[in-house]
Amino acid sequence: MSRPPVLEQPIAADPPPAASAPPRRSGLGGRIVREIVTGGTVAVTVLALVLALLVGAVVIAASDPAAAAAWRRVTSDPVRALGASWDAIADAYGALLRGALLEPASVSAAVDGGSIANVFGPISETLVAATPLILAGLSVTIAFRAGLFNIGGQGQAMLGAAAGAFVGFHWQLPAALHLTAALLAGVSAGAAWGLIPGFLKARTGAHEVITTIMLNYVAVGLVLYLLSKPIFLREGRTDPLSPEVAGSARLPQLAGETLRLHLGILVALAVAAAVLWLLRRTTIGFSLRIVSLNEDAARTAGVSVSRAWVLGMVLAGALAGLAGAVEILGTDYALVPSSAASLGFLGISVALLGRATVGGTVLASLLYGAFEAGGVRMQAATATPFDIVTVIQALTVLFVAAPQLVRAVFRLRARPIEAAAGRGW
Numbered sequence: 146m147s148r149p150p151v152l153e154q155p156i157a158a159d160p161p162p163a164a165s166a167p168p169r170r171s172g173l174g175g176r177i178v179r180e181i182v183t184g185g186t187v188a189v190t191v192l193a194l195v196l197a198l199l200v201g202a203v204v205i206a207a208s209d210p211a212a213a214a215a216w217r218r219v220t221s222d223p224v225r226a227l228g229a230s231w232d233a234i235a236d237a238y239g240a241l242l243r244g245a246l247l248e249p250a251s252v253s254a255a256v257d258g259g260s261i262a263n264v265f266g267p268i269s270e271t272l273v274a275a276t277p278l279i280l281a282g283l284s285v286t287i288a289f290r291a292g293l294f295n296i297g298g299q300g301q302a303m304l305g306a307a308a309g310a311f312v313g314f315h316w317q318l319p320a321a322l323h324l325t326a327a328l329l330a331g332v333s334a335g336a337a338w339g340l341i342p343g344f345l346k347a348r349t350g351a352h353e354v355i356t357t358i359m360l361n362y363v364a365v366g367l368v369l370y371l372l373s374k375p376i377f378l379r380e381g382r383t384d385p386l387s388p389e390v391a392g393s394a395r396l397p398q399l400a401g402e403t404l405r406l407h408l409g410i411l412v413a414l415a416v417a418a419a420v421l422w423l424l425r426r427t428t429i430g431f432s433l434r435i436v437s438l439n440e441d442a443a444r445t446a447g448v449s450v451s452r453a454w455v456l457g458m459v460l461a462g463a464l465a466g467l468a469g470a471v472e473i474l475g476t477d478y479a480l481v482p483s484s485a486a487s488l489g490f491l492g493i494s495v496a497l498l499g500r501a502t503v504g505g506t507v508l509a510s511l512l513y514g515a516f517e518a519g520g521v522r523m524q525a526a527t528a529t530p531f532d533i534v535t536v537i538q539a540l541t542v543l544f545v546a547a548p549q550l551v552r553a554v555f556r557l558r559a560r561p562i563e564a565a566a567g568r569g570w
Contacts, residue, residue: 186500189551193544194512196554201537202234205529209233237529244522245271245515267518269406273476275514277302277485279413280468281492282499282506283420284335284461288353289501290424291457292437293346297357298465299489300364301338305331305466306473307368310480311377313390313473320393327394328412328470335466336459338364343458347451353458361489369482377480387480396475409475414507416464421503433457465489494542513538 206212206229215222215229243249244267281298288295309331318326342356371377372385379388396407424430435443436453443450469485477484495513499505520534544551552558 186548188557189548190498190500190505190545192551192555192557193548194541196544196551197537197540198238200540201533202238204536205234205237205533206230208529208533233527233529236527237523237533240523240526240529241516241519241534243267243519244526245519265400265406266404267522269400269404270518270521271511271514272410273405273407273514274517275510276407276409276413276475277468277472277488278491278495278510278513279417279507280464280471281488282495282510283417283492283503284464284468285492285496286499286501286503286506287420287424287433287464288457288461289496290430290437291433291453292440293343293353293454293457293461295339295357295458295461295465296354296493297338297342297360297364297462297489298468298492299486300357300361301335301462301465302469302472302485302488302492303364303368304338304469305335306469306477306485307371307377307480308334308466309394309470310387310390310473310484313394314388315376316394317391318393323391323393324396324474327390327474328467331466331470331473332463333466335469336463338466339458339460339462340455343455346458347454353454365482365486368480368484372480372482379479385482389478390474394474395478396471405476407475409471412467412471416467417503417507420464424503429456465492468492494538497542498545500545 209229212226212229212233215226219226246267247264248267281302284298284301285295309327312327312330313323316323316326338360341360342351342353345351345356346353369385372387377387379386396409396412398404398407399410400406424434432443432448432453433456435446435448436450436457440450443453465488468488472485472488473480491513495509496506498509498512499507516534516538520531523529523534524531
């Protein structure tokens with residue numbers, strides 16, 4: 146049999162000289178520029194926030210009485226309508242920014258001999274609001290890394306808050322030991338509540354979304370039940386309110402008595418660093434990641450998928466329970482039926498906004514904390530309802546989850562690998 150002729154490959158032409166190509170940027174700034182130019186994930190996230198702020202601006206202008214009155218006479222005086230809308234938007238967003246970061250008037254007062262604490266008040270409130278969100282967001286993030294969706298952060302955080310509060314107001318221990326015991330109680334309660342859906346997923350195949358949602362309702366009822374019993378009820382009260390945690394169990398304040406910033410922010414950042422190390426540098430993190438990518442490949446590699454599921458939900462529950470305990474021991478000091486109730490779903494939002502990465506979740510939590518702190522100032526200064534902040538937060542996550550929409554609005558081209566995958570994540 147004759148062999149087929151071998152076709153000679155044409156010699157490729159020499160590439161154009163390097164001098165004709167534009168210089169490539171290096172470093173963090175260069176990477177950010179390339180992300181924006183190519184429409185990468187950072188650009189989509191930033192532009193999703195911009196788009197949400199634009200929609201929020203429209204809602205602010207539409208809900209402002211002066212702007213609405215001016216728009217009713219837009220045909221006779223369009224300049225006034227635009228000016229009134231701009232004033233309403235600028236006042237609202239200006240107050241939001243001052244309430245989240247810095248109040249110029251407080252800086253001037255401090256220069257003239259006033260209290261320097263007022264200068265850092267907005268940043269303090271931002272960090273206080275962001276602290277439990279970091280932990281709640283990491284709870285969802287670590288579950289994502291195991292291929293799971295933890296909807297049960299609400300129940301896990303509430304039980305973590307209840308356990309931390311119980312140790313805080315019933316036990317009598319030295320200060321450092323008391324605080325540690327209260328935090329560990331919150332971690333243990335959240336981990337135990339996360340173990341249930343993890344075990345059911347591993348042994349019966351029950352979907353974690355369904356089981357965690359149902360366990361949220363159980364946790365709410367359980368907290369209400371506990372607050373109806375004398376052991377959890379404040380003396381002389383019949384409404385569901387627990388005693389305040391002892392001073393020895395409270396997270397110490399970091400900037401004096403006038404600011405609410407407490408040790409919890411350092412705890413949250415340390416936990417974030419630990420989670421990053423766990424996911425990147427340990428066999429546990431490798432097993433979680435490989436299970437989320439391909440269960441069959443994980444089994445072939447000798448990884449126990451069931452064990453990874455259980456471990457992922459236990460770790461997620463522990464972080465959510467710690468978030469609830471930090472909120473009680475850092476700012477609230479007493480358990481009520483609504484304690485830590487919003488942390489679960491806000492944790493989902495910041496984890497999605499941070500694209501299920503540790504660094505992204507921390508930054509998203511700081512952004513949400515800024516919205517929470519600034520929204521209070523915005524409502525007080527401009528009478529713009531705080532609900533606008535909730536709308537902006539929800540729209541930001543919505544646009545992040547729809548990257549093709551963001552690219553279409555801003556006319557960005559998708560990366561080839563993202564276009565081939567059909568998604569912007």
